[in-house]
């Protein structure tokens with residue numbers, strides 16, 4: 001049984017659709033990246049899964065139960081949530097904040113020390129939260145989300161405010177949680193670095209699913225080209241004739257490099273042909289990145305929905321938003 005099942009879910013606010021229609025399953029131990037432009041419906045989706053919102057139509061099931069039903073309280077401890085704008089009692093120390101949540105969630109206080117250590121806040125455990133940097137507050141938020149050792153973790157913009165090493169540590173933690181069977185929904189506008197840590201990506205646009213699948217599946221579906229750069233003494237005409245029929249586009253990148261664009265389906269064959277050339281001294285391979293895949297689907301969604309901001313606008317909105325958090 002899937003950990004989360006959203007079946008033909010619609011969510012309206014005062015008659016305006018935040019989610020037009022969404023069906024989605026999340027499996028045990030799966031890390032799902034949930035992406036989309038500002039206002040696409042990501043937070044609404046998370047709130048529906050958490051049971052903070054009721055669907056206008058359709059059904060939401062978490063651990064086999066409706067998260068808005070009164071009986072769900074027995075399962076709530078299995079859920080962890082890091083909200084987008086994390087805020088705590090400023091006058092309490094980090095340790096006090098976590099101890100407070102531990103008490104609320106009926107978690108043994110030993111776990112507080114352990115978590116402070118895990119998120120790298122031990123040194124500041126006895127400092128008031130008002131003295132914490134943005135990244136430290138984010139780490140405290142993460143510790144709070146992990147208190148009950150959840151089986152489903154919802155993370156809204158988890159890496160905002162984290163420095164590069166803290167971001168890497170954070171993803172290492174996500175990998176660990178996945179290994180322990182925890183399902184994770186990772187909602188982020190910061191796409192670089194996410195690819196390796198998600199099993200599937202769900203791209204929302206204007207309240208609807210624009211794409212869902214593994215990155216390999218989405219690359220194939222989107223038919224974005226793979227770029228191969230071959231360095232060395234290569235006869236372009238010979239290479240061109242050898243690669244005929246492999247749906248390639250060959251151009252000269254520099255004096256000693258050639259750029260070959262090919263489809264995902266022909267990638268291995270094209271590489272084999274290039275490798276046969278004795279003059280080839282080096283090869284770079286660039287598969288379409290998550291950003292390129294994201295852009296492809298958001299642009300496609302924008303061309304169908306006039307209420308969807310074009311990607312260049314969503315980027316600047318994101319930057320502004322991150323700046324004021």
Ligand SMILES: Nc1ncnc2c1ncn2[C@@H]1O[C@H](COP(=O)(O)OP(=O)(O)OP(=O)(O)O)[C@@H](O)[C@H]1O
Pocket residue numbers: 013014017018036037038039040041042043044045
């Ligand atoms: N409580 C609410 N009342 C009215 N409209 C709402 C409410 N919550 C969300 N919306 C609307 O629903 C749509 C989806 O919002 P949501 O917060 O889910 O988007 P998002 O993808 O999380 O955006 P962002 O990336 O900016 O955080 C937006 O148009 C938003 O204005």
